[in-house]
Amino acid sequence: MANYLFQHLDELEKFKNDLQTVLITDIDGTLSKIAPTPDKAVVDPDMRDELVKIREKYKLVAVLSGRSAANARELVGVEGILYIGNHGLEFLKNGDSYLDPEVEQYLSQVKEAAHTIKQHPSCPVEGVLWEDKGVCYSIHYRLCPRPEEAHEKILKILEDLDCAKSLKVTEGRKIIEIRPPVGFDKGQIMEKLVDENNLEKIIYLGDDITDADAFSKLRELSNKGKIEGRGVLVISDEIPQGLKDAVDFYVHSVDDVLKFFKWINSP
Template sequence: MASELSSIEPLLPLLGRSPLGLFSDIDGTLSPIVPDPDKAAISSRSRELLTQLIGLGVRVALITGRSLEKAIEMGPLRGAAYAANHGLTLHVEGRTEAADDLRSYAAKARRVLQQVHAVSASGVRIEDKGPVLAFHYRTAENQRAARQTILDAISRSRAGASFAVHEGRKVIELRPRTAVDKGTAARVLAGRLGVQSLICMGDDATDVDMFRAAAALLEEGIPAASIAVRNEEASEELFAVADYWLPGVPGVEWFLGELVRSLSGR
């Protein structure tokens, strides 16, 4: 069970091994949760501190369910790596690569859109992320009814049968049926970036896979720790597998500041 992180001291052994990897979710971790997902952005303080950490040699990677374009738009960080669409798309050292069958899933997703577009009349906003579709109902007047409308529309869609249904915070996603997730993305990035120690941060149920990957790397000899970010919608499952927790985006900003101070010797 996670304990509150009130000092950088427990993580100092990780900071002594270079390069340190810092892998983080975006929404609810670096970016406050807002009613309109399109208006979410990494906080200016987090972005400033992450930029400093990159300058200090930390391998920063943003691992998110957002599309690559949206993830970069939310917080463009020169020198950072990105794993978008829950790891389906990787952007490392200026190069972008995607899972082999992603193009076929993007075509299938377009067919799903044609079959379920009517759900938008229920106050649902559809986010087209290429091979992934997200149905946001946070701003719907009747969230329970909107959620059921989405699920019913998906069940009636022939093309929708090709996808796995995942539920998040006031959102339902259709994702390709693949073994790729935030955990597999974290392992790939850890290898590509050559990290010798790793800190992972997140607040969503999908971050459980990333935290489990960190635990597996620890067993394989790479010092690692995971930090859950607490907010009103954080996944309780996350706190069962995390090592530490921080209070919301402000807590993350504090932690990033402590990392900068420790690594720069201030």
Template sequence: MPDYLFDFLDELEYLKNSSRTAIITDIDGTISEIAPTPHEARVDEEMREVLREISKRYRVLAFISGRPVHEALRMVGVPEAIYVGNHGLEYIINGRYERFREVEEYLPLIRKCALELKEKSPDENIIFEDKGICYSIHYRQCTDHELTEKRIMDALREMPESRKIRVDHGRMLVELKPPVEYNKGLIVRKIIEESDVSSAVYLGDDITDADAFRELRKLESERKIRAASVIVLSKEIPDEIKDSASFYVSGVPEVLRFLKWLLK
């Protein structure tokens, strides 16, 4: 189990003492409360104002999300920041949009699997979210989460096309992705190595954030930066994911409290 963040703030003063610090965070469940549907999630105005101040104070402010990158930008509303969408497969830096060309050949396969799943789904509470590159199948509103997940996975196994794509799990969702070797950890490394920072903190709340936590540990062991990783706890997170972070906080309000501390 990681340590409670607010018991160790003295050890994290190095984040505040240098302008060459990167503040990198997930969005949903970290700076925005988890909502019943993706479209209902919001970054509130107090959080947005603090993030705008963070962007002025520190060298890098970056948001890495499973959402489409333009949706992440719209939701957060801090145009000076770096935005990474679809878990690292597309990004906006200095207002320029890019995505990896390797994903293109898999998009028809992902869409075919998703539409076939939708046709077979007997549960109207399952939400199918087309994210352009990836496709998320949300079952948070279903009565029996475990049974619904099993039915989704069983249906996918019956589709030959599913063997050519990547199937990942998140908080009450199954995600169909291109099988491209890219994740939040690799994009964190890319941001840090290209930004000339001396320290970094990453905040996240989901299974995919563990890649970023582990990559920060590697960067620190390579003596490239000083780093901290912070997980936002919830009952939905497996224990092994919790253990990949250095510190924990108990919810989005404590993330806001930490960001305000960075500004003091």
């Protein structure tokens, strides 16, 4: 069972001021408060300043997001950190962009599926936001008058759509996403980062069911003695209870995340 982080900071003292410590974090709901639409999200200057300090003080800072890598960098606005976008299908490092080579063959199919859903007569229209992220396509239904009804209708259309059957369909906080059936989940990305960078100590922060794979992998690698890792979940009423059981600690808000960053940056 997860504990409230600020009642157990002593358990993270081993990470504080250790140059080998690595911070990996999601963006929306973790570094920025959940916004009505993706373009309204904001990373506050105080959060950005603390991330700069963490980057300067510790081994690695990585941002792991469902946003495109370029959009993640634009939103966070901190140079010198690793941006992993579209759930691992692309990443930016030192100004260079990398795309999973298997992805390109599915790009037209992803767009075709999104276009077909959008034109479907039973697809909800009011409040639905369609987001083309280049590699993936996101359907946001947070602003729908009846979000759960919209959610079920969109999934039903996808289920019956031939051009979507070979694609990957995932869900997050009031979002359905169409992806190529290749690439990595956040847990596989976590392990890849560990192996390629000889990581030893990791703190991972997230807020969504898309972070579940990362939390699970972190615990698995820790239990095997491969790394020392701790997962921190930003809780909300939009995530399943089981996700809280998969982490070591929880916090209540993005403001708590900022408070933690200030703590880990302090002497």
